[in-house]
Amino acid sequence: xxxxxxxAQQFSRRDIDALFDKARSIREALASGTPRLxxxxxxxxxxxxxxxxxxxxxxxxxxxxxxxxVISTENAxxxxxxxxxxxxxxxxxxxxxxxxxxxxxxxEAGAADRAAHVSAVPIINAGDGAGQHPTQALLDLFTIEDExxxxxxxxxxxxxxxxxxxxxxxxSYLLAKNYSVKKIFLVAPEPVRMRSDILAYLKKRRVDFEExxxxxxxxxxxxxxxxxxxxxxxFGDRAEDYERSRGIYIVNAKTLAxxxxxxxxxxxxPRVDEIHPEIDTDPRAAYFRQARNGRLVRMAILxxxxxx
Ligand code: NCD
Numbered sequence: 065x066x067x068x069x070x071x072a073q074q075f076s077r078r079d080i081d082a083l084f085d086k087a088r089s090i091r092e093a094l095a096s097g098t099p100r101l102x103x104x105x106x107x108x109x110x111x112x113x114x115x116x117x118x119x120x121x122x123x124x125x126x127x128x129x130x131x132x133x134v135i136s137t138e139n140a141x142x143x144x145x146x147x148x149x150x151x152x153x154x155x156x157x158x159x160x161x162x163x164x165x166x167x168x169x170x171x172e173a174g175a176a177d178r179a180a181h182v183s184a185v186p187i188i189n190a191g192d193g194a195g196q197h198p199t200q201a202l203l204d205l206f207t208i209e210d211e212x213x214x215x216x217x218x219x220x221x222x223x224x225x226x227x228x229x230x231x232x233x234x235x236s237y238l239l240a241k242n243y244s245v246k247k248i249f250l251v252a253p254e255p256v257r258m259r260s261d262i263l264a265y266l267k268k269r270r271v272d273f274e275e276x277x278x279x280x281x282x283x284x285x286x287x288x289x290x291x292x293x294x295x296x297x298x299f300g301d302r303a304e305d306y307e308r309s310r311g312i313y314i315v316n317a318k319t320l321a322x323x324x325x326x327x328x329x330x331x332x333x334p335r336v337d338e339i340h341p342e343i344d345t346d347p348r349a350a351y352f353r354q355a356r357n358g359r360l361v362r363m364a365i366l367x368x369x370x371x372x
Contacts, residue, residue, distance in 0.1 A: 068180040069188045072198045072237035084206050086364040101131030102367050109163035110136040113170045118355050119190045123167050126362040153182045160185045164370050186369045194228040194298055200332050201234035203361040207354040211328050219285050221249040223313050224292035227256035231332040236262045240269040248273040249282045253312045255305035279313050283322035290330045291315050291338050316340035330354050
């Protein structure tokens, strides 16, 4: 597996299978009360220039769970030297001396690549603007495999903000490159349809996919409904497009009634109003299990890239 984790395309099926095997064996070790402390003496730096709950805390919890330690600057946009005008490159050139790996979240697409360019320690892209979020997509895949038994042969419906949602962008790349899914439905309001780079990649990989605005119709065909939040903070001066995109697709009890019995609903979280809490207790609501898997998959990722 590569050293830096910058995008989804860099992963082969072999990399992913090895990672998931490791995640499952870490899960067993934890369940039997004998955690493996494979990162004792190692230090992880988390550098977040954008808000985060799950990603930062699950990475930090994963590091601690493997015996390592964590240094962190909360809200690096305000509290790091970025506020004094320091470039991202300079920040990385300094932090690399303090840590064995750096988890970076940034508001600009391409930031992780820039960081990797100057860093001697592994950079993990924890979200770069509307670019990618590869570790989220890996834990999403792990969840699908864990819940449904396999990813090949499934029909996956991606819903919501497919333009700015970096998790669905990374997930699309991973699915197209490494799996033979039955079909991918892309369900989005017109202003936030999937960008042409992903559509071209799906075509190149000969994935059977369809863009549609009719969620109702595709629900009975879906093994996975992957809902996303409309990324309000990324619309800039397109406030009108945000208003035209929000509140259109809501997953609720009526939605679930149209889905197959052993299908699942996923969401990278946080949700706003796009999944009604009335379905939280339905066994098909997989989003909190998905968040739980985040720690596990990130333990496997940290162990792999820090220990080699
Ligand atoms: C997502 C993100 O930050 O891209 N959250 C996450 O990492 N689980 C999704 C979002 O913010 O809507």
